[in-house]
Amino acid sequence: MEIKAAVLRRIGEEFRLGTVELGAPAADEVVVEIAGAGICHTDVAVKEGHLPFPLPGVLGHEGSGTVAAVGSDVTSVAVGDKVAISFNSCGACPQCAQGVPAYCLNFMAYNFGGVRPDGTSAIAENGDALGGNFFGQSSLATHAVAHERNVVKLPDDAPVELVGPLGCGIQTGAGAVLNSLDVHTGSSLLVAGAGAVGLSAVLAAAVREAEFVIVVEPHESRRKLALDLGATHVIDPNAGAVSEQVRAIVPEGVDYAIDTTAAVPVLEQLLLSLGARGALGMIGVPADPAAALPVALIPMLIGGLTVRGITEGDSDPQIFIPYLLELHRLGKFPFEKLITTMPLSDINEALAAQARGDAVKVVLTTN
Numbered sequence: 001m002e003i004k005a006a007v008l009r010r011i012g013e014e015f016r017l018g019t020v021e022l023g024a025p026a027a028d029e030v031v032v033e034i035a036g037a038g039i040c041h042t043d044v045a046v047k048e049g050h051l052p053f054p055l056p057g058v059l060g061h062e063g064s065g066t067v068a069a070v071g072s073d074v075t076s077v078a079v080g081d082k083v084a085i086s087f088n089s090c091g092a093c094p095q096c097a098q099g100v101p102a103y104c105l106n107f108m109a110y111n112f113g114g115v116r117p118d119g120t121s122a123i124a125e126n127g128d129a130l131g132g133n134f135f136g137q138s139s140l141a142t143h144a145v146a147h148e149r150n151v152v153k154l155p156d157d158a159p160v161e162l163v164g165p166l167g168c169g170i171q172t173g174a175g176a177v178l179n180s181l182d183v184h185t186g187s188s189l190l191v192a193g194a195g196a197v198g199l200s201a202v203l204a205a206a207v208r209e210a211e212f213v214i215v216v217e218p219h220e221s222r223r224k225l226a227l228d229l230g231a232t233h234v235i236d237p238n239a240g241a242v243s244e245q246v247r248a249i250v251p252e253g254v255d256y257a258i259d260t261t262a263a264v265p266v267l268e269q270l271l272l273s274l275g276a277r278g279a280l281g282m283i284g285v286p287a288d289p290a291a292a293l294p295v296a297l298i299p300m301l302i303g304g305l306t307v308r309g310i311t312e313g314d315s316d317p318q319i320f321i322p323y324l325l326e327l328h329r330l331g332k333f334p335f336e337k338l339i340t341t342m343p344l345s346d347i348n349e350a351l352a353a354q355a356r357g358d359a360v361k362v363v364l365t366t367n
Helices: 041-047 107-112 169-180 196-207 220-229 242-249 264-273 297-303 317-329 344-356
Strands: 002-008 016-022 029-038 063-070 082-085 123-125 143-147 151-153 188-192 212-216 233-235 254-259 274-282 306-309 339-343 361-365
Touching: 002 344, 016 143, 016 344, 029 082, 041 344, 063 143, 151 317, 169 196, 169 254, 169 317, 188 196, 188 264, 196 212, 196 220, 212 242, 220 233, 233 242, 242 264, 254 264, 264 274, 274 297, 339 344, 344 361
Parallel strands: 188 212, 188 254, 212 233, 254 274, 274 306, 339 361
Antiparallel strands: 002 016, 016 123, 029 063, 029 143, 029 361, 063 082, 082 151
């Protein structure tokens, strides 16, 4: 079938909306008519060459919409079901078997390889295969081929055009708090960066009833939004050393810190802000893949500090996305406050708006 898709032809170029061909679903695949697709920093990282993906190709990994067709072996969803699409995983490796598909041993091949597991592509342009299957979906388009394993059936009352970011960015920030670090009630959390991931962490910290939720963010508008969403304190990093500002609020240092920036100077300040037995979770994708975190070993030892990487918030999307939607239904996780909608045709302006800080999370709609 012919569909519209935002094609990225070369690193650093703008997306170009055009007509491409989408193949029929394989036995374990699902065709989704996309209602909305979020723009995530990972899309930007591929666009700028910081993460690998074969080009020309179609990105997008925060899609949601309606099932339009299913393969012969698909049983968990049917035509007409509303779904969110998340990251893909193999389902067979030891990590998948333990219920932590975010650490699938085949994660890079299944999400960044640009092809299905059998080496074929579901997307072509003038008969030539394009890089597709990005995070098992390539949803910056009017339709996407996904896999039964990475589509999540939605409840009837879910806002289908807005839920795509639950499949990656929002899931990652919330999962970092609720799963990876398991932030406790009455504890203290420091979040560096008030983008969609950081603010999702703030929403989750409010769910956990953390006593101190401190957000570091240079944009005043985002600092105000953080307070509206549940942060107890906000810090302008231009006003002085972050660690000193944090310890003016929590003298003994914070229990947990989350970094969404991947900037080494920021990470250094977060480590200095941790209290005894504190934990730092790293989410941000570095512009320089070879960037290294300088760690002072003696303070690490004396303080009993933990530093860990976090992928997809340690989430199993089939469990975690419905949980977040239930919190949303109860009024405890208002993720829609992070979202600005724009048409798919405005994808390049949407990227610019996010880069300027004018929008936190843009969802591109197809209607």
